[in-house]
Amino acid sequence: LTVGGNNVVSMSERGDQALLQIWNATGDEASNALAAELGIAQVSRRGDNPDSLYLFYENDCLVLGRSPSTREKPVAVDFVAQQRDHHRGKELLLKAIGGRRAGLTVVDATAGLGRDSYLLAGYGAHVTLCERNPVVAALLADGLARGRTAPEVADVVANMRLQPLAAQAYLESLAGAPLPPDVVYLDPMFPESGKSALVKKEMRLFHSLVGKDEDAAEVLAAALDVAKHRVVVKRPPHAAPLRGKAPQFAISGKAVRYDVYPLKAFAK
Ligand SMILES: C[S@@+](CC[C@H](N)C(=O)[O-])C[C@H]1O[C@@H](n2cnc3c(N)ncnc32)[C@H](O)[C@@H]1O
Numbered sequence: 001l002t003v004g005g006n007n008v009v010s011m012s013e014r015g016d017q018a019l020l021q022i023w024n025a026t027g028d029e030a031s032n033a034l035a036a037e038l039g040i041a042q043v044s045r046r047g048d049n050p051d052s053l054y055l056f057y058e059n060d061c062l063v064l065g066r067s068p069s070t071r072e073k074p075v076a077v078d079f080v081a082q083q084r085d086h087h088r089g090k091e092l093l094l095k096a097i098g099g100r101r102a103g104l105t106v107v108d109a110t111a112g113l114g115r116d117s118y119l120l121a122g123y124g125a126h127v128t129l130c131e132r133n134p135v136v137a138a139l140l141a142d143g144l145a146r147g148r149t150a151p152e153v154a155d156v157v158a159n160m161r162l163q164p165l166a167a168q169a170y171l172e173s174l175a176g177a178p179l180p181p182d183v184v185y186l187d188p189m190f191p192e193s194g195k196s197a198l199v200k201k202e203m204r205l206f207h208s209l210v211g212k213d214e215d216a217a218e219v220l221a222a223a224l225d226v227a228k229h230r231v232v233v234k235r236p237p238h239a240a241p242l243r244g245k246a247p248q249f250a251i252s253g254k255a256v257r258y259d260v261y262p263l264k265a266f267a268k
Helices: 029-038 079-085 092-096 116-121 134-148 166-171 199-209 216-226
Strands: 020-023 053-058 059-064 105-108 126-130 160-163 183-186 230-236 248-251 257-262
Touching: 020 134, 029 053, 059 092, 059 134, 059 199, 079 105, 079 116, 079 134, 092 116, 092 257, 105 116, 105 166, 116 126, 116 160, 126 166, 134 160, 134 199, 160 216, 166 216, 183 216, 216 230, 230 248
Parallel strands: 020 053, 105 126, 105 183, 126 160, 183 230
Antiparallel strands: 053 059, 230 257, 248 257
């Protein structure tokens, strides 16, 4: 399915075209507006096809889910839940971006559901979130709008700005800008996840929506052209670095590795 030249739904794991519809049981206005914006058909009932995907509003929150028979947990962008669940660990991402710095600007080139962007904004960075998949961008826009009015997270979400487009285009638009981003961060979809089975299950829905990110090396090249201080790439622990360029160093944990490409030292 293509919307405005963008791939909205990629092939499912079994190779057939996943079907995405807006489930609007009550004919509500927000769903009508979203259907018009994304050019996606609406249905009043969800069917039983386990491959079908549905976007719908649940308690004023936009979610992506499947048929109820799959018992798969729907996906939404919920920064309040993330804030509540957050257990401060080793903060590897903070180390990878070079620590807390006043006024740090970060482009998250592959924003996805905005979890890493929220962490980055929580470290005090001003974060621009690039997301090219229009459905994921709609989930993000909805999560950001709710976050802006939720007292627990509003101050962090105020540091987050969505650019619903491909990172290559956004980064190229910054070439020669007087204030390039200090850091560009990339977390491209990886085909074989080294993460736990549970996380894998949670991510299955997301995977069937966005597919693999085959052009990540291209984004890395654009990032290296534009970033001022460093580019950081998230990888599974034992994966090869992104094609094209080996990092200067890496920050590694049990479940994740951050490959760091330093460009210009930060001022002390
Ligand atoms: C693995 S997910 C990122 C998850 C994210 N780090 C988080 O914490 O929720 C990758 C996302 O990047 C998006 N993406 C991949 N390549 C992109 C590109 N070149 N420009 C913009 N978005 C891209 C995909 O659509 C997908 O939503």
